[in-house]
Amino acid sequence: MYYVNQEQIAVRLATIPEITEALSVLAANWKGDLLQGLAQERALHLAIETVTDVGSYLIDGFIMRDASSYEDIVEITAGEGVFPGELQDTLVELVKLRRAIVQDYYAWPRAELHPLTKTLIEALPAFKSAVEGYLEREL
Incomplete structure (x- = not known):
């Protein structure tokens, strides 16, 4: 029997509607000002952390192979059928932003609406549902 920390997964998945709402408002009203740029950066960062945290809990709980990177977390969970394959490319693209947002934040193009901002409005709820x-299926 597996021990899957369903409580921590649920807490993280519960952030997705707020993140999605923020991304939706930003995309609809984008002017490229500093506050919007910082808000977008934070929303993307929260999306990255949510996807990787949930993936890590699933990998640990279901004793999947160890991940060697953030991209690997997405690839392992996709390979195990956690979410549909069509989400994999979007989620890999998302987690690849982590370095730019967390380490190279000084060079982040805050005045630009990142293409994932619009894409994640549908992808994140699909990830949550999946x-x-x-x-439900595995437990």
Whole structure:
């Protein structure tokens, strides 16, 4: 029997509607000012952390192979059927932003609307639903 920390997964998945709402408002009202740029950066960062945290809990709980990178977390969980394959490319693209946002933040183009801002409005809720469905099936 596996020990899957469903409580921590649920807490993290519960942030997705707020992140999605923020991304939606930003995309609809983008002017490229500093506050919007910082808000977008933070929303993307929260999306990255949510996806990787949930993936890590799933990998640990279901004793999947160890991940060697953030991209690997997405690839392992996709390979295990946690979410549909069509989400994989978007989620890999998302987690690849982590270095730029967390380490190279001084060079982040804050005045630009990042293409993932619009894409994640649908992708994040799909990820949430897929993870919840996976947990129902596997547990």
